Amino acid sequence: MSAQQPSRDGDDRPRGFEDLVAEGAAVPTEGWDFSWFEGRATEARPSWGYAVSLAERLAGARAALDVQTGGGEVLDFALGRAAPKAPVLAVATEGWPANVAKATALLRPRGIAVVAVAEDEPLPFADAAFDLVSSRHPVRPPWAEIARVLEPGGSYFAQHVGPRSVFELVEYFLGPLPDEVSAVRHPDRERADAEAAGLEIVELRAERLRVEFHDIAAVVHFLRKVVWMVPGFTVDRYEEQLRSLHERIESEGAFLAHSTRHLVEARRPA
Template sequence: MGNSRSFEDLVAEGAAVPTEGWDFSWFEGRATEARPSWGYARTAGDRLTWANTALDVQTGGGEVFDFALGRAAVQPPMMVAATEGWPPNVAKATALLRSRGVVVVAAAEDAPLPFADAAFDLVLSRHPVRAHWPEIARVLRPGGTYFAQHVGPRSAVELVEHFLGPQPEDVSGARDPERERAGAEAAGLEVVGLRAERLRMEFHDIAAVVHFLRKVIWMVPDFTVEAYEPRLRSLHEQIETTGPFVAHSTRHLFDVRKPLA
């Protein structure tokens, strides 16, 4: 297969790319991930067309919410807000979403949502660290909807295990869609739709692996190039010899409603 660039050059490039936001365009030509069939951002745009008030939770750099708002046939006429906990992303989301009238609020991912009860018709989220179901239920008005794409269990486990070795099953089941369904129902919400898919990922060079692990920090929580240099080098040699490294992401789509009564 082979790549004319050296291991050192590729690793240095992957280590230098900024990690703010959820724009993955840098990966074009160097890594791919199949997209779920349901088209989350496009469908979220359709939902926004009918909302008066909307909130995007853990918006990252605001890119997905911005795309969804751009897809909406009509902009929500009242309050549109987003939350984000990482300061560089708060700044990026504020700059991106300001022109759409979105209020971006700095709020830690595990903190209560800084909004009044029954404030929103629609709550969106793409890849929240975890869903805080009681808070989602609290800020939704009766009849309102939570529409979100979550990361499923053992996502990209093949890549994680290359660096960390065999991983035990998640005994807490925190990312299991059925466990999350139970959490939503315990908060008084009705799960009207739940879909799950397993999707192919390919990494075509080691720069893409380095950038991915720096960007998606929970995959290998203590990742640094220096600490994992031997594992990076062995993976580089594997890609050079046999072609792209293949892993699989897991995603599930929640369509959740707060009952009227």
């Protein structure tokens, strides 16, 4: 989401609930381009600057794989910044058909193939095929497969979504959820899973970041785009909660939540 302060692009006319909800429901959700949120929602960025850090690692890699690449935006940026030292071989995987098409259109001009692979399927690559595997916000990191396709001494470099991320918003719609719901995303759990797959953790950093939603259109679009937040979300199903939240934002200001992120660097022992 946008890291900028909210604005109304010079138009201060009030907009009603129905208009805002309709706008949020009409925006395409493919890829991981969050530029539409400019002026509607803000999210603080992690201090480590993942995309720039990924570019630095790509500049030193020979064969790289980006897992669950989304629309390819982060990989495209990082490869562009790494040029002309980008790896000789680079490939990406993605499971959502709409994102496969978007990532292919974006990355093909760079000579990068995007392979359609569901998140729970084995990676269709040989053992020890890559010296760098990366991922930004994988649904579930496939630790065993990551370890398998990394060559000895190779690294996994990623930014993961942490536990209870934006749960203030999630629990507004679903009610209080048990800690077990997000336990699989806890850094300690991911450290254990990575080590169980035979990887060594080189670095693991976590941060909690401020998120603000400035209108109900941003809430609707966010929940349509990040579909696992409120499973089965539709405007009709949650119209009562949406209307109440719209009134709250109008009277009290932005809805405040917090995202959690962690930076992971792991290595396959040489």
